[in-house]
Amino acid sequence: MGTLHPYSGRWWEAADEGRIRCVLCPRECLLREGQAGFCYVRQNTGGVMRLLAYGRPSALQVDPIEKKPLNHFMPGTNILSIGTPGCNLGCRFCQNHDLSKARADERRSRELSPRQAVELALAEGCHSLAFTYNEPTIWAEYAIDIAQEAHREGLKTVAVTSGYIGDAAFDEFYAHMDAANVDIKAFTPEFYRKLTLSDLGPVKWTIQRLRKETKVWFELTNLIIPTKNDSEAETRELCKWITGELGPDVPLHFTAFHPAFKMMDLPRTPVKTLSHAREIALDEGLHYVYVGNVHDSDGQTTWCPNCGKAVIRRDWHALDAYALKGGCCQYCGQQIAGYFPDDIQRDSSGWVRPLPI
């Protein structure tokens, strides 16, 4: 098969002295001839933008959709997860740094056209594809082309993202996504500036636009790091913002940090810290709050906000019981926010049969 790269990138404009400006994300890198952006995968080649990672994923895996994490979007189904090298953030605590901090030519990759990605997802019995592991915004052209192929086959698409995307690309990128998990890493500008080398403002803007301007189903993740973003005041402020700006039905996942990359000196997040954050979020009125990366079945179960019964019981990523019909609680009829198609064939525990090959 012929090589698929370098591939013409989009969302850039010509600048002076042969330089080009990328406007795909708020970083707006100004690139001279031969220079790659902060994300490593977009490069000025002969005065035009090239996407070095197009058609060349370095990570490819079948995951339960709960691992993204998404708890309210086709629960119990498998998803084909795809990632490339590179990232447009510089998180000191990155939990995937072997991928996000690699250049496109430093990681083993395989050639995979959008059509081949979708055929692989179908062959593996997946109901959807995820653009994940690293930041999919930086390889938006490839993700969009895969999404178009996926939709032709009736598969859904998911972006797992930091939300650090520019105005120029937002509409088109999310027009091709059915669901997203946005990682809101903290709720202070200082944390974003010092520990992610980015800004909180554009992330809040992305989340607000997802809620107000799109039909994309989305959930939020907050990785809690001991001493860095684990204060009760910060968690409460985040939850107040979610209920006020987005409403109580947006699921929120508090996940545990483990020492990684440039933050090897901090301990893992204690389970009790996550449980306390969950209590704060429930106290602030959020309906669906989860803990992740730890064993806590109650904290991973979906509880009906009306009658209080368990409608999807989970342990880690596994479903133990499923009590929804038409997206409603089987006990009281309350609509549960999310996407729960009844035509997915489930066994008694809630796991689904793979799609026919």
Ligand code: SF4
């Ligand atoms: S997508 Fe990459 S090249 Fe473009 S502005 Fe962001 S970091 Fe820079």
